[in-house]
Amino acid sequence: MSLNKIYRVIFTIALFFLGSFVFAAVSPAVADSIEKVLNGNVPPECQTCAANTGQTIGASLSNIIFISILIVLGTVWFYITYKKKYIIAIGSFLAILLVGSFFAAPYLRPKYEPVNCPIIISNSKGVDVFKAPGNEFSEVSAKAPVAVATSVAKPVEKSAGASDEFTTVEDSGNATATSKSSSDEFSTASSNEFQTAPVAAVPVKVKKPINYKMIYEPVVIFLILGFISLFIKYEGFRKFKGLFLLAAIVYLGFYRGACPCMISSFQGTILLGLGSPMPWENLLWFLLLIPATYLFGRVWCGWLCHLGALQEFIYRSPKMKILSTLKAQKILKIVQISTLVLLVVQLIVMHTNIWCSIDPFLVAFNLFSSNITGYVLLAIMLLSSAFIYRPFCRGFCPVGLILGWVSLIPGAKRLNKNSICVDCVSCSHQCKEHAMIHENKKTVLNTQNCIMCGDCFSSCKKDALLVNRKK
Numbered sequence: 386m387s388l389n390k391i392y393r394v395i396f397t398i399a400l401f402f403l404g405s406f407v408f409a410a411v412s413p414a415v416a417d418s419i420e421k422v423l424n425g426n427v428p429p430e431c432q433t434c435a436a437n438t439g440q441t442i443g444a445s446l447s448n449i450i451f452i453s454i455l456i457v458l459g460t461v462w463f464y465i466t467y468k469k470k471y472i473i474a475i476g477s478f479l480a481i482l483l484v485g486s487f488f489a490a491p492y493l494r495p496k497y498e499p500v501n502c503p504i505i506i507s508n509s510k511g512v513d514v515f516k517a518p519g520n521e522f523s524e525v526s527a528k529a530p531v532a533v534a535t536s537v538a539k540p541v542e543k544s545a546g547a548s549d550e551f552t553t554v555e556d557s558g559n560a561t562a563t564s565k566s567s568s569d570e571f572s573t574a575s576s577n578e579f580q581t582a583p584v585a586a587v588p589v590k591v592k593k594p595i596n597y598k599m600i601y602e603p604v605v606i607f608l609i610l611g612f613i614s615l616f617i618k619y620e621g622f623r624k625f626k627g628l629f630l631l632a633a634i635v636y637l638g639f640y641r642g643a644c645p646c647m648i649s650s651f652q653g654t655i656l657l658g659l660g661s662p663m664p665w666e667n668l669l670w671f672l673l674l675i676p677a678t679y680l681f682g683r684v685w686c687g688w689l690c691h692l693g694a695l696q697e698f699i700y701r702s703p704k705m706k707i708l709s710t711l712k713a714q715k716i717l718k719i720v721q722i723s724t725l726v727l728l729v730v731q732l733i734v735m736h737t738n739i740w741c742s743i744d745p746f747l748v749a750f751n752l753f754s755s756n757i758t759g760y761v762l763l764a765i766m767l768l769s770s771a772f773i774y775r776p777f778c779r780g781f782c783p784v785g786l787i788l789g790w791v792s793l794i795p796g797a798k799r800l801n802k803n804s805i806c807v808d809c810v811s812c813s814h815q816c817k818e819h820a821m822i823h824e825n826k827k828t829v830l831n832t833q834n835c836i837m838c839g840d841c842f843s844s845c846k847k848d849a850l851l852v853n854r855k856k
Contacts, residue, residue, distance in 0.1 A: 456480045599645070599666035603673045606689060613688050614681035614798065614837075618852060623839040626687075630694035637691040643750040646692070647671050647685075647784045649741055655732045671784060678791045682798040682852060686778065686785055687836035692746050693778050699770040700817075707773050709819050714831065717780045725783040745777075774817040779834075789833035796854050800835045802828075806849035815844040 460476025613629070616622040637643065645653075650670035657663040674685055686693055708717060731739060741747065745762040748754040754763070769776040778785050792799045800820075806828065813823035820834035821841060842850055 453480050453483060456483065593664070596664065596666045599664070600669060603669040606685075607673050607677050609689065610677045610681045610684045613684045614852075617682075617684070617837065617839050618842070620843055623842065626838065629688045630697060633689050633691040633694045634698070637689075638695065638746075638750040643691060643744070643746050644741075645670055646746075647674060647690075648692075648744075648782070649738065651784050651787070652728070652732060652738050652740060655729060656736060656738065659733060659736060661736050674784070674788060675791055678788045679794060679797045682800070682837045683788050683792050683835060684837045686788065687838035690778075691750075692782070693775055693836070695746065695749060696766070696770040696775045696777060699767060700774050702772045703774075703817065708779070709822070711822050711824055711829065714819060714822065714834065718833075720780050721782070721786045724781045725786055728783055774819075778836075779818070785836075792832055792835070798852060798854050799832050800830065800837065800841075800850060800852055801832075801855050802830055803849055803851060805847050807847060809847075811844040811846065812841040812850065815840050 456476055456479055460472060460480075464472045464476075637646070645667050647670050650667055650672070653663045654668050654671055657665075657668065677685065708714070728740065731737075742755055743758045743762055745759060745766040748759040748763045749766075754760050766777060773779075791797060808823070808826065808828045810823045810828070813821040813828055815821075817840070818834055818836055818838065820831045820836070822829050822831070837852070
């Protein structure tokens with residue numbers, strides 16, 4: 386069995402384990418921050434993602450049907466490709482497990498309430514009160530919600546006939562009158578020296594806690610990119626590229642729900658510059674890729690990007706040379722630049738992240754779209770990826786375009802040819818990204834398009850390719 390087939394078998398097994406935590410009541414993106422979902426809040430890093438705001442338990446049955454159809458189609462696809470009966474067995478078991486989870490979910494929910502977990506409920510008058518789930522909190526009656534003192538003492542004129550030094554007057558039910566004899570030091574009277582008066586509530590600005598998960602994930606990815614860049618020159622290490630791409634699909638794609646990603650982080654950076662409030666932690670997904678690309682090369686696109694990995698696993702026609710000429714690459718670059726300009730203009734005019742509501746990758750990894758446009762774009766992406774290598778990356782991805790520009794900065798780490806190159810066709814045939822194109826008996830290297838996948842290294846018999854920091 387070839388190494389490529391081994392990767393696809395591992396991918397099938399990964400999808401099998403994916404079914405163990407897909408209950409179809411919510412998407413993996415919602416499960417990313419389950420404690421906030423239970424409180425009815427959307428994670429701060431995904432507040433603009435329509436996929437998160439549209440998830441409801443009522444849609445679980447439709448999700449079950451949709452996911453089951455995808456499993457059946459995927460099983461048929463793999464069986465036609467590899468003719469292995471165990472693929473049908475795995476697909477059938479996964480579908481049964483998924484459908485069974487829908488019926489088993491009510492029995493798996495806990496039947497008790499945590500002891501030390503106060504719950505906020507609303508009574509018939511719309512007043513929020515505490516309900517005590519355990520014995521450490523006393524339940525508050527819905528008819529007597531907890532009142533917070535909102536009054537202060539207010540001095541008034543003292544009448545001449547009053548025999549007491551201090552008196553208290555009832556104020557609209559907020560204070561309780563205390564009756565004592567006339568000889569008491571404190572008593573109720575029509576005249577008093579101090580009187581309670583209501584004051585307006587002062588709004589308190591609550592400081593948002595730092596989302597540390599949005600910090601350490603980009604940092605860990607930054608370190609992994611450095612590790613890949615260090616060992617990419619070894620052929621034995623390059624054979625594990627498929628495992629890195631598979632891990633990106635499983636974790637950044639299905640587990641994290643593709644939210645946040647570098648594109649949403651890029652748009653958040655633009656919106657923050659325009660004055661819109663944005664969690665600064667979310668910006669790290671894009672901002673850390675810039676120094677990582679300069680220091681380690683454009684390794685993110687070729688080894689860890691879950692968007693590119695999904696397209697690469699779908700690609701089924703390596704013999705079809707679509708968009709492989711120099712002219713085609715120039716047209717794709719014009720389209721990519723136009724997409725970036727339109728995206729920035731839309732952000733400037735509307736101050737809204739529209740892309741998250743129609744993102745086909747968000748639909749693919751969450752199996753949900755808030756509108757029909759998302760499903761249409763997903764179908765176009767899946768169909769084009771089967772015949773064209775990474776069509777979105779090469780023609781539309783704004784972050785890929787920017788990282789390509791970073792690789793052109795003097796001193797940036799990138800792929801280069803040395804004087805030993807004889808302009809053969811070996812590397813151009815191996816490069817699916819078409820960063821190497823052989824025309825007119827000359828091999829042209831487009832550094833901006835190179836994603837540092839490393840496929841061309843093994844094909845070069847002259848050792849004419851190297852990764853360095855060319856001035």
